[in-house]
Amino acid sequence: MRVGVVGVGCSKFGRRDDVTIQELAYEAVKEALDDAGMVQDDIDLSVVGSVNTRGYELMPAVPVNEYCGFAGKGPLRVEAACATGTAAVYTAYTSIASKMADVAIAIGVEKMTEVDTATSLAIGGRAGNYLWEFHQYGTTFPGYYAMHASAHMAKFGTSEKQMAMVAVKAHRNAAKNPKAHFQKEITVEDVLNSRVITYPLKLYDCSPISDGSAAAILASEEKIKEFGIDDVIWLESAGYASDTSNMTNRESFVGLKATVLAAEMAYRRAGIDDPVKQLDMATVHDCFTIAEIMAYEDLKFCRKGEGGKFVEMEESDIGGKLPVNTFGGLKAKGHPLAATGVAMVYEVVKQLREEAGDLQVDLKNYRGLIHNVGGTGHFAFVMLFRR
Amino acid sequence: MRVGVVGVGCSKFGRRDDVTIQELAYEAVKEALDDAGMVQDDIDLSVVGSVNTRGYELMPAVPVNEYCGFAGKGPLRVEAACATGTAAVYTAYTSIASKMADVAIAIGVEKMTEVDTATSLAIGGRAGNYLWEFHQYGTTFPGYYAMHASAHMAKFGTSEKQMAMVAVKAHRNAAKNPKAHFQKEITVEDVLNSRVITYPLKLYDCSPISDGSAAAILASEEKIKEFGIDDVIWLESAGYASDTSNMTNRESFVGLKATVLAAEMAYRRAGIDDPVKQLDMATVHDCFTIAEIMAYEDLKFCRKGEGGKFVEMEESDIGGKLPVNTFGGLKAKGHPLAATGVAMVYEVVKQLREEAGDLQVDLKNYRGLIHNVGGTGHFAFVMLFRR
Numbered sequence: 001m002r003v004g005v006v007g008v009g010c011s012k013f014g015r016r017d018d019v020t021i022q023e024l025a026y027e028a029v030k031e032a033l034d035d036a037g038m039v040q041d042d043i044d045l046s047v048v049g050s051v052n053t054r055g056y057e058l059m060p061a062v063p064v065n066e067y068c069g070f071a072g073k074g075p076l077r078v079e080a081a082c083a084t085g086t087a088a089v090y091t092a093y094t095s096i097a098s099k100m101a102d103v104a105i106a107i108g109v110e111k112m113t114e115v116d117t118a119t120s121l122a123i124g125g126r127a128g129n130y131l132w133e134f135h136q137y138g139t140t141f142p143g144y145y146a147m148h149a150s151a152h153m154a155k156f157g158t159s160e161k162q163m164a165m166v167a168v169k170a171h172r173n174a175a176k177n178p179k180a181h182f183q184k185e186i187t188v189e190d191v192l193n194s195r196v197i198t199y200p201l202k203l204y205d206c207s208p209i210s211d212g213s214a215a216a217i218l219a220s221e222e223k224i225k226e227f228g229i230d231d232v233i234w235l236e237s238a239g240y241a242s243d244t245s246n247m248t249n250r251e252s253f254v255g256l257k258a259t260v261l262a263a264e265m266a267y268r269r270a271g272i273d274d275p276v277k278q279l280d281m282a283t284v285h286d287c288f289t290i291a292e293i294m295a296y297e298d299l300k301f302c303r304k305g306e307g308g309k310f311v312e313m314e315e316s317d318i319g320g321k322l323p324v325n326t327f328g329g330l331k332a333k334g335h336p337l338a339a340t341g342v343a344m345v346y347e348v349v350k351q352l353r354e355e356a357g358d359l360q361v362d363l364k365n366y367r368g369l370i371h372n373v374g375g376t377g378h379f380a381f382v383m384l385f386r387r
Numbered sequence: 388m389r390v391g392v393v394g395v396g397c398s399k400f401g402r403r404d405d406v407t408i409q410e411l412a413y414e415a416v417k418e419a420l421d422d423a424g425m426v427q428d429d430i431d432l433s434v435v436g437s438v439n440t441r442g443y444e445l446m447p448a449v450p451v452n453e454y455c456g457f458a459g460k461g462p463l464r465v466e467a468a469c470a471t472g473t474a475a476v477y478t479a480y481t482s483i484a485s486k487m488a489d490v491a492i493a494i495g496v497e498k499m500t501e502v503d504t505a506t507s508l509a510i511g512g513r514a515g516n517y518l519w520e521f522h523q524y525g526t527t528f529p530g531y532y533a534m535h536a537s538a539h540m541a542k543f544g545t546s547e548k549q550m551a552m553v554a555v556k557a558h559r560n561a562a563k564n565p566k567a568h569f570q571k572e573i574t575v576e577d578v579l580n581s582r583v584i585t586y587p588l589k590l591y592d593c594s595p596i597s598d599g600s601a602a603a604i605l606a607s608e609e610k611i612k613e614f615g616i617d618d619v620i621w622l623e624s625a626g627y628a629s630d631t632s633n634m635t636n637r638e639s640f641v642g643l644k645a646t647v648l649a650a651e652m653a654y655r656r657a658g659i660d661d662p663v664k665q666l667d668m669a670t671v672h673d674c675f676t677i678a679e680i681m682a683y684e685d686l687k688f689c690r691k692g693e694g695g696k697f698v699e700m701e702e703s704d705i706g707g708k709l710p711v712n713t714f715g716g717l718k719a720k721g722h723p724l725a726a727t728g729v730a731m732v733y734e735v736v737k738q739l740r741e742e743a744g745d746l747q748v749d750l751k752n753y754r755g756l757i758h759n760v761g762g763t764g765h766f767a768f769v770m771l772f773r774r
Contacts, residue, residue: 001485045627051446059438059468062632062765072648075627075766076467076474081446087463090487091478097485100477100625238487240432240462245449261459378449379462 002221003096004232005385006103007036010346013212013334014181015113021050021060022067025109025213028339029068032105032215036229043217044101046070048077049088049108049338064109073105082287083374084108085214085341086381092218093235102223108342109213142206142288144247144376146198149290151253153200155305158293160200162308164191166289167204167331169317174328176358181210181334191289205289210334214342216349233349236367236384237272239265245378254305256373258380259298263371266382267300275300275369276322279384281351281361283344285373286329292316295371296324299382323361326351341381344370352387363387389608390483391619392772393490394423397733400599400721401568402500408437408447409454412496412600415729416455419492419602423616430604431488433461436475436495436725438468451496460492469674470761471495472601472728473768479605480622489610495729496600529593529675531634531763533585536677538640540587542692545680547587549695551578553676554591554718556704561715563745568597568721578676592676597721601729603736620736623754623773624659626652632765641692643764646685650758653769654687662687662756663709666771668738668748670731672760673716679703682758683711686769710748713738728768731757739774750774 009031016024025048033039046068048061061077080087085108092104152158168188174180186204194203224232241261244250251257272278284299286292293307301322302310310316316324327333327347330340348368350356366387373380396418403411412435420426433455435448448464467474472495479491539545555575561567573591581590611619628648631637638644659665671686673679680694688709689697697703703711714720714734717727735755737743753774760767 059466059762061466062468062762065629066632070629071631071765072629074629075470075768076465076477078463078465078478079446079448080463081449083462090463091465091481094478094481094485094487097487098481099484100481100627240487242452242457242459242461244458245453375446375449378458381462 001097002234003093003218004221004224004234005216005345005349006219006224006229006232007032007038007217008346008349009035009215010179010343011213012179013210013336016111016211021109021111022063024111024211025064025107026068028213028215029105029107032217036217038217040069043070043073043103043105045092045095045104046074047088047091047104047106048074049079049084049106049342050077050110051079051081051084051337064107080379081374082337083341083372083379083381084338085343086370086372086383089216089342089345089383090238090240090381093238096218096220103217103219105215105217106342107213107215108338108340110336110338111211112209112336113211142198142201145288145290146201147247148253148294149200152290152293155254156308158308160192161188162312163205163289163293164188165311166286166292167191169311170286170325170329170331173318173326173359174332177327177333180328180332181208182332201288207287207330207335210336212334212336212339214339214346216342216345231353233352233385233387236386237266237270239263239269239382240380241265242379243377245375247376255294255298256377256380258377259295259371259373262380262382263299266384270384272384278365279322279367279369280363280365281323281326282369282371283325283347284371286325286331287335289331292324292329299371318359318361326356326359326361341372344372348385352385388484389621390480390605391608391611391621392603392732392736393606393611393616393619394419394425394604395733395736396422396602397566397730398600399566400597400723403498403598408496408498409450411498411598412451412494413455415600415602416492416494419604423604425604427456430457430460430490430492432479432482432491433457434475434478434491434493435461435464436466436471436493436729437464437497438466438471438724451494467766468761469724470728470759470766470768471725472730473757473759473770475725476603476729476732476770477625477627477768480625483605483607490604490606492602492604493729494600494602495725495727497723497725498598499596499723500598529585529588532675532677533588534634535640535681536587539677539681542641543695545695547579548575549699550592550676550680551575552698553673553679554578556698557673557712557716557718560705560713560746561719564714564720567715567719568595569719588675594674594717594722597723599721599723599726601726601733603729603732618740620739620772620774623771624653624657626650626656626769627767628652629766630764632762634763642681642685643760643767645764645767646682646758646760649767649769650686653771657771659771665752666709666754666756667750667752668710668713669756669758670712670734671758673712673718674722676718679711679716686758705746705748713743713746713748728759731759735772739772
């Protein structure tokens with residue numbers, strides 16, 4: 001059964017002291033409902049994704065659903081660390097494809113700025129191997145990705161400058177995205193001169209702590225016909241995988257096995273053998289600049305080790321061979337954990353519908369990819385969308 | 388596509404200081420794998436249900452999956468308050484029925500005794516309407532269900548003695564279940580003389596704070612044939628619903644609308660119009676004795692208002708018209724939140740396979756029902772299983 005995206009919404013990302021978590025969620029939900037031309041009663045099922053970094057709201061799905069008008073619709077919340085957003089989309093998708101629902105909404109929402117940065121980093125560490133690495137070594141997220149970066153530099157000669165170029169591209173795109181957390185362009189020198197967080201990662205190599213929400217409404221082909229919706233972005237294929245959370249058990253530090261496996265599953269199901277030729281754009285999980293470089297390789301946009309060159313040659317710029325993170329990425333658009341994966345759907349839908357304004361990519365295949373990673377590669381989802 | 392349960396496991400419920408949360412989960416996982424004749428590599432997808440009352444382990448799916456050998460399999464965690472277990476089963480089911488997986492395991496695990504009782508009750512309150520009722524009135528879970536009980540008594544003349552009989556039946560069954568938290572029979576007088584928690588609910592009207600885990604392995608019909616498994620309990624039908632969490636917005640206090648709607652959905656899909664005749668047993672969500680009485684009515688085992696009489700007439704006893712909570716229910720088997728819904732699958736599978744020993748019910752239809760409620764009726768799942 002074909003399942004399509006019929007409505008998307010995304011809140012302004014950033015420091016959102018002006019709203020409660022419920023109001024923040026509704027910002028995206030309202031836009032998605034309006035976009036689909038639907039009201040709450042048209043939705044059968046609501047899936048709320050929230051890592052819930054705040055902790056004190058132990059069960060965020062209940063107040064979020066209530067406030068958004070889905071009190072009768074919401075049977076569950078999902079969580080998969082930073083991949084929580086795509087986990088929500090996955091659950092909405094499988095609910096429809098298994099005929100348990102005709103129309104489902106995936107909501108991703110997070111208020112992260114209410115806790116201090118140290119706590120957020122600790123929470124990040126907990127998505128790592130809490131009982132071992134975090135407690136023994138105090139490894140936080142920049143620490144994990146610094147290991148990836150230094151391994152990649154040592155093995156492939158990837159440079160700090162190449163990593164910086166990922167950040168520069170992200171900020172350039174985000175500057176034209178009114179919903180992005182950061183709206184200021186930066187230079188390679190800005191990145192290289194910013195303070196070291198964990199060598200070789202500097203401040204501007206890291207995604208920020210952001211508040212935000214996103215929503216996507218999915219429907220069965222039958223229901224789409226019934227509603228008379230003709231501009232549909234189909235969820236063509238999905239792949240998932242996970243990997244050990246214990247870094248000492250990983251086979252390699254220069255890539256994420258979960259990404260490789262999730263991409264293989266999604267590509268196999270959609271008959272993709274040359275992603276660069278068969279995709280028009282991709283949004284990948286760039287929690288740190290090195291993560292985007294590894295994603296190019298793990299998603300087969302280039303060969304392993306050539307990710308640095310891929311960004312340096314401007315292949316992932318808008319106008320390049322395969323534009324990546326056209327709305328600014330986690331790096332500059334912001335990374336409100338659970339909102340991120342759903343906001344990726346927002347981006348790919350806007351692009352495939354040619355509604356991306358100044359950030360519009362050229363469309364040949366009318367196909368886009370999203371790639372969302374949880375933890376340090378514990379979870380990965382790859383999904384393909386096609387108009 | 389037909390989806391069947393091919394393996395189930397359940398840990399000993401109770402105070403489990405002897406194990407970590409990972410080890411506790413593995414107790415059930417190991418039994419389920421052995422029961423199915425499978426090893427970890429046969430599983431495509433692991434869904435971890437955990438409300439995670441401990442709080443400090445923010446993302447319990449990661450260490451649980453790692454320890455159980457599902458590091459490569461686990462793309463998500465689900466949460467739906469006390470209905471988290473069936474939410475995990477639902478997600479495993481929809482993943483298979485939508486062809487995203489051939490074999491999936493649903494794991495429910497909770498360590499609740501590590502936090503003090505007051506905290507647990509507060510957590511219960513948070514599954515209620517945290518921002519309003521809990522903060523304003525300090526309403527905890529016994530308080531919510533005491534409102535249900537007093538409304539039911541006022542409207543239908545349901546008696547404290549009838550409620551006590553639910554507890555007596557639960558303890559009688561649990562005494563024969565070596566995995567139950569409580570293994571001691573009690574009398575109606577014991578219940579009536581136990582201390583008042585929230586009038587009219589007394590200590591023995593309430594389910595305990597328990598640790599525990601359960602696991603269920605589901606597979607597609609095709610995969611079941613491939614494995615040559617011939618004794619399969621099919622997941623025949625599932626229904627879900629939710630309701631407002633704000634008690635002041637509820638239409639009625641004498642039942643749970645979410646249960647009614649979830650049952651209607653499950654019954655419609657399976658063609659059930661007379662549950663008492665068409666089912667052999669049921670396991671329902673008896674977090675408090677009044678909850679079981681309301682469940683009889685909301686699930687159409689009897690007419691609204693006649694639930695008290697249903698238990699009094701011994702209709703829900705083993706040997707009665709429709710045995711309910713044959714393994715002791717939440718009340719006496721224990722209620723480790725996320726484990727509860729998956730343990731219900733364990734019970735129905737054991738019964739339908741005629742492996743329930745001293746607690747075996749008579750089988751005519753070879754069909755059983757599970758009913759799992761989250762919060763004060765915010766979430767409800769009803770599922771039908773058939774051999």
